[in-house]
Amino acid sequence: MSKGPPTLENGSRPIRILDVAHAAGVSAATVSRALSHPAKVRPETRQRVMETVRRLDYTPNEPARALRAGTARMVLVAVPNLYSGAFFPAVVNAIDAELSANGYTMITGSLEGAEEKARRLVDLVYARQIDGVIILANCSGPLEGRSVLRAGVPVVAISAELRENGHPTVLIDDEACAIAQTQHLLNLGHRRLLYVGGPNKHYNDIHRYRGFRQAIREACLSSAGIRRFEGDFTLASGVAAGLFFLRERPRPTGVVCASDEMAIGFLKTVTAAGVKAPQEVSVIGFDDIEFAEFCEPALTTIHQPRGELGAVGARVLLQRLKGDPTVDKPIVIKGELRVRSSSGPAPSRSSLVS
């Protein structure tokens, strides 16, 4: 069926630049210029060429263009394995919008897990099919063998700290946000706190936990009533944290989570076990995903401007692709507290008998 030279559905061979050139009575070079550097061709000629392009429905062969020009106008966006998660799509969409508007195509994929898949993506950038890379959430992949960081294309990190520095970075103020989370509970009178974090070495968790501890310290709180649970940002690990909570005696009254999904998993688990929120336990999340407003009770959380995170990151990459040098200092975007119904005053002493 699809043997021989590539053919369109009607059986005719695809239009080439020469076809346009002949039809417009100019050379191929002029067509190319009219398309790529309109300023370099006389308006009159340009118009005639463009009209012919439209009439013949010509689309330049992209691989040929990429081969010759040495640039594929394609960007790889590396997302974490937990792409199923509710946080990243908004970031990715914003990146896509920005890249598209500038003539770039986006490929998304995970560099973690699935060895085989990851390898293919990395190869793609070494294969000169990719002009730039955006790395979300520290998922630059295992560093054995070749790395996307060494492929000689510009790399931008969003919400991540790369192992090799010198790459532009866009962050939210994790530490300040974690302080805001914790102080919110502290202000409500909570003194026994549980911190439900991500993997211990995860960039976000390092900074958020640091913020949590600092808020504790500033409140001159003894660490006697403080617990920490290591999750992985997912609903499932929120459930695990809930089970952990249920076994504690006395139980914490305030729970600081490093992601909304963990907070939601936690909430469901403890309320299913009969613990009332926010009367008996206050829970605060991080991210402000769509579902945060729809769980029961609606989740108090930290709003992250996800679209902005993506848009800014994409813009920085585009600058690099144009050859402009970029600032080396991380760009920091601020999150903010959104108070809803999952947090309330700490239960009074008397009601603590569990």
Added chain:
Amino acid sequence: MSKGPPTLENGSRPIRILDVAHAAGVSAATVSRALSHPAKVRPETRQRVMETVRRLDYTPNEPARALRAGTARMVLVAVPNLYSGAFFPAVVNAIDAELSANGYTMITGSLEGAEEKARRLVDLVYARQIDGVIILANCSGPLEGRSVLRAGVPVVAISAELRENGHPTVLIDDEACAIAQTQHLLNLGHRRLLYVGGPNKHYNDIHRYRGFRQAIREACLSSAGIRRFEGDFTLASGVAAGLFFLRERPRPTGVVCASDEMAIGFLKTVTAAGVKAPQEVSVIGFDDIEFAEFCEPALTTIHQPRGELGAVGARVLLQRLKGDPTVDKPIVIKGELRVRSSSGPAPSRSSLVS
């Protein structure tokens, strides 16, 4: 910085096939063969070549390969605008896994909305950068001008009915599932029902609403107590449906939703207004997204095997790409009822005073 011939970070020029050929003492043709048609080269030679490839860390230039071979090994997956939704990621991940395993790279993007973005994607397939297309949920985009369906590359539809037929299609049994939803409520004694659907002309909604009505008909139920609300599958439209419900007198006691997100938005809205679920209203969703288990009460719904949907669709496309002809009859995958806590017996007559 990145002017002149493309260079790797260390300043050296990328390895070309000729470099490998020289280093291995063979011709470029042999290297190419060793890589692409291993059977066509003597084992001994092949080994020597492969070793050199590894030693020099050679990756074939993909645009060059695509230009010469006429195939870019890239597939476009067209997702709906509501990609932010919780349903598609699992489908897309399954597609990606299948494609990757077969040497294809996946590009995702929406052909709806954002005129400019969509146009770029369609152009990409006309630009011979894309070998095949998978269309999810009827989002083949506006048909004015060029369409991905006419680009001369194989197209597979998942959970969609394309305007032009002749393309392989993978579906779930929407109608049967909607019957199962409705009968579940009917069996629980509900007689006043609200149907919360997607856009009226949407493929899925047409079939689901048909199933809903058939179940009603089979139960010999008068349509007096039946209401229909047109949503768009999103959380927000679930909220709107909830507000609609709250104004009804008498209120329906059973609500059939065409997506989990609408069911969750609905649930939150009516329970916030003091309506108890499932005591006063039973709600059933469609999809079985991750959050279905985590809303309050946990959502009774139709489980869709999302991974299978994607995997099967991808396999069909891969067959087409190999040139194998494929069956013309739609492949139908079965969904199944998952009973959780949002549905229960219809309230008794006496308690209906609202």
Added chain:
DNA sequence: TTGTAAGCGTTATCAA
């Protein structure tokens, strides 16, 4: 401002 011509790096044909 436009045309000529030389590649970009690979694969496939054909001959050896």
Added chain:
DNA sequence: TTGATAACGCTTACAA
């Protein structure tokens, strides 16, 4: 089985 050679379709010096 392997090697020389001619494309694939486009861009860009350079020349006119």
